[in-house]
Amino acid sequence: MSVSPPESPATGSGRNGGSVPARMTAVTARAYGNVDVLAIESLPTPDVTPGKLLVRVMASSANALDWRLLSGTPLMVRLIMGLRTPKRLIPGADVAGIVEAVGAGVSGFAVGDAIFGESAGGAFADYVVIDAAIVALLPAGVDFVAAGATPVAGLTALQALRTHAAIKVGDRVLINGAAGGVGTFAIQIARALGAGEITAVCSAENAEQSRRLGATRVIDYRGEDFIAAGGQYDVALDIRGNRTAAQIRSILAPGARYVAVSGPMTNRLLGPLPHLLRMKLGLARADASFHQFTAAATPEDLAYLAALLVSGELVPAIDRVVGLEDAAGAIAQIASGHGAGKVAVVPGDRPQQPPDAAA
Ligand SMILES: NC(=O)c1ccc[n+]([C@@H]2O[C@H](COP(=O)([O-])OP(=O)(O)OC[C@H]3O[C@@H](n4cnc5c(N)ncnc54)[C@H](OP(=O)(O)O)[C@@H]3O)[C@@H](O)[C@H]2O)c1
Structure with a gap:
């Protein structure tokens, strides 16, 4: 530089x-x-x-x-x-x-x-x-x-969980890509909003961070496949977007909400859009809803995050x-x-x- x-x-x-x-x-x-x-x-x-x-x-x-x-x-x-x-x-x-x-x-x-x-x-x-x-x-x-x-990561995690997934107390939540900016906010916000089990998918290097922030279970993506590990989730927050719709369907509980925060950047022109379209189509007939969004700053959501920062539920x-x-x-x-x-x-x-x- x-x-x-x-x-x-x-x-x-x-x-x-x-x-x-x-x-x-x-x-x-x-x-x-x-x-x-x-x-x-x-x-x-x-x-x-x-x-x-x-x-x-x-x-x-x-x-x-x-x-x-x-x-x-x-x-x-x-x-x-x-x-x-x-x-x-x-x-x-x-x-x-x-x-x-x-x-x-x-x-x-x-x-x-x-x-x-x-x-x-x-x-x-x-x-x-x-x-x-x-x-x-x-x-x-x-x-x-x-x-x-x-702001950016916190609003994304909040809107994914609260606005789109309409998370409920006791929901079993999966966060794929839990170690980065959005993921670390998502673990804490899921906890603050009353999630039951929170499963974080991240590398072994960041497993301790995920547990400290509130994950009840951590899956190291290099050592274990979270699809093969089974489990049924009410809310799946996909910050990574590295699975097919059929794979994701297999871990969604009836009535689950799948929220795509991102996807692979493999398409040089369109980035994650083709993947997101495939996910939407692939989940269309599932007993689950598909959500994809671009986070937007609102004073209300910022104030909500500020309250969590004040209470110490969000660090x-x-x-x-x-x-x-x-x-x-x-x-x-x-x-x-x-x-x-x-x-x-x-x-x-x-x-x-x-x-x-x-x-
Ligand atoms: N929809 C929206 O409005 C919106 C808003 C903000 C961000 N995003 C998107 O969300 C994505 C994440 O943003 P971010 O700020 O969280 O990025 P980030 O801080 O760079 O975090 C990325 C994380 O991905 C993890 N990761 C890498 N390979 C993985 C794998 N195979 N399985 C699971 N986790 C893996 C890494 O964890 P390890 O170090 O443990 O590997 C890393 O901490 C970006 O693609 C961004 O464009 C979307």
Whole structure:
């Protein structure tokens, strides 16, 4: 990752108010490619605009989304995000930070508020502009690193389990792909929502993490096949998407809900879409429902996650905290397809420690 020399911050002005510096440090991606296309640059601090908030980023984290948008894969991503070069210059969707300026027409937020939410990108930087309609106030007692690691993965896990699977107390839950960002939130949220047995499929390296977060059973995918292991599940959360519909059907209890969070990226143009279509068709005649979705930030769901963070039922599993200069390593971990929990990304002058792991 190349680093250009920092420029001295000029005095701020304009719509952001006098205390915001005119320039900021940011991670940039000016081309599609591997993490080595990322650079650190000094850029003008974005101006707050109507309906938006300018937020001083205290913490963010890397998500699979950042890797997809950086690599421009599957290729259909480029139809929306820029055919030749990415329209999104600065990676980072997760945001936790402090409001520095409030755009025209925004109510409910004031300068100095601590907030968290999901931005359209730009959070691997000192400042980001974020839509005020999709953030929530961060309650006292929740640290910024925990909040900055939560939005994308936490919303995905929450909406998969609560909105789509309509999880019920006592449900037997399978989580395939339990060790990463979404999976570590899903185990804890399933527990908080009253799941009975929670079976986590992950590598042996991450088995202990899954148990600590609330899994009642762990299957090491290298040593045991969760289909062959049998079992009947009321809710199957498939974060990996590496099984056929016939295999999945064999482990679904009557009336089960199968939620496809992702699928294999084997189709260069369409990514997981052909697999998801096959799963939908393959489960059409089963006594089970098929759900596939793209998580969306809502203030209600963010507030729900905030309440779980406050109660301690949710403690993001943060593998490590890195600065902007190591953001490439955070995204590379996602690209590798393996790793434990989340990597938080924190701008340089705001070093913080990961929160205590869940008991
Ligand atoms: N639908 C949506 O709105 C939505 C939102 C967010 C994310 N997603 C998708 O969800 C997927 C996961 O995201 P994430 O943030 O959790 O990624 P992540 O943090 O990179 O986690 C991926 C995890 O997959 C595990 N894994 C690798 N091979 C496996 C296997 N054969 N069986 C079971 N687990 C395996 C790894 O665990 P080990 O290290 O133990 O191998 C790793 O921890 C991505 O494809 C992403 O695009 C979808």
